[in-house]
Amino acid sequence: xxxxxxTPAAAELIRSLREQHGPLMFHQSGxxxxxxxxxxxxxxxxxxxGSDVLLASLDVDGVPEPxxxxxxxxxxxxxxxxxxxxxxxxxxxxxxSLEAPxxxxxxxxxxxxxxxxxxxxx
Numbered sequence: 001x002x003x004x005x006x007t008p009a010a011a012e013l014i015r016s017l018r019e020q021h022g023p024l025m026f027h028q029s030g031x032x033x034x035x036x037x038x039x040x041x042x043x044x045x046x047x048x049x050g051s052d053v054l055l056a057s058l059d060v061d062g063v064p065e066p067x068x069x070x071x072x073x074x075x076x077x078x079x080x081x082x083x084x085x086x087x088x089x090x091x092x093x094x095x096x097s098l099e100a101p102x103x104x105x106x107x108x109x110x111x112x113x114x115x116x117x118x119x120x121x122x
Contacts, residue, residue: 004056
């Protein structure tokens with residue numbers, strides 16, 4: 001099971017943002033100014049490196065290419081026992097994330113992952 005999924009509302013917003021901005025990507029914020037919000041950018045605009053982990057390439061109906069979802073390796077070490085769901089709610093998000101002008105913001109809902117045979121947990 002993929003560690004990241006999207007709600008229908010988030011998928012709808014992703015389709016709209018894709019139409020406006022082209023291919024997209026997410027990077028999960030590690031806190032600080034934007035809390036722990038998933039930040040949406042045009043693909044490649046947020047520079048990832050060796051300290052980041054690609055958690056998922058999300059297939060969103062109506063979006064021709066996968067939407068990559070990244071997180072810092074240090075943060076993933078703490079969150080690796082969770083499954084993340086990208087959702088959208090009313091409100092003002094980060095000025096850096098593409099949905100900010102839309103009057104909504106992406107957020108992460110998380111829940112503990114069920115142990116699987118290949119994840120090394122018991």
